[in-house]
Amino acid sequence: MNVLILFESVEGQTQKIATFVADEVSKLGHTSTLANAEETAAVTFDSVDAVILAAPVHQRRHPRKFEALLAGFVGNLAQCRTMLLSISLSAAFPDGLEEAGEYVTEMLMRTRLKPDKTLLVAGAVRTSQYDYFATQVIRHVVMRGREYDASAGEHEFTDWGAISDGVRAFLNARV
Incomplete structure (x- = not known):
């Protein structure tokens, strides 16, 4: 099976996840093509059997x-089995x-995308990527009331086993 993995990354965690997914696809005996949505000229759906989409919130x-790209490709995506990975700290x-x-619901309404499977994926706190304002938003809004030590710096919440299981289930599902 030929699997296109189309992603957009802001701070690097989604790219790390997309690369992990590509490795998982290969381990399962399939061919994977990793495509950064920022480089849309490279995106083709020729010979693609399944698509895994990944984007952060x-x-x-x-x-x-990314949403505009999906809306533009919604016809192509409807012809393939599609999985959406939505990466956010809320999912942690x-x-x-x-x-x-x-x-996810809001994005699907805007893009008219109808993925066969959706996986909510916990992201990461990348303090080295944040300015003062972003650091304060993370500390006092996003992570407020949650178990997280802001002084600890970088922290990855991503559950790699859950991603692996989700990708395997998606690729092994019968159409």
């Missing part, structure tokens, strides 16, 4: 350019899962 939504906490799901 910042300020309550996925990147606008049980009390944030509903909100993380809302981010």
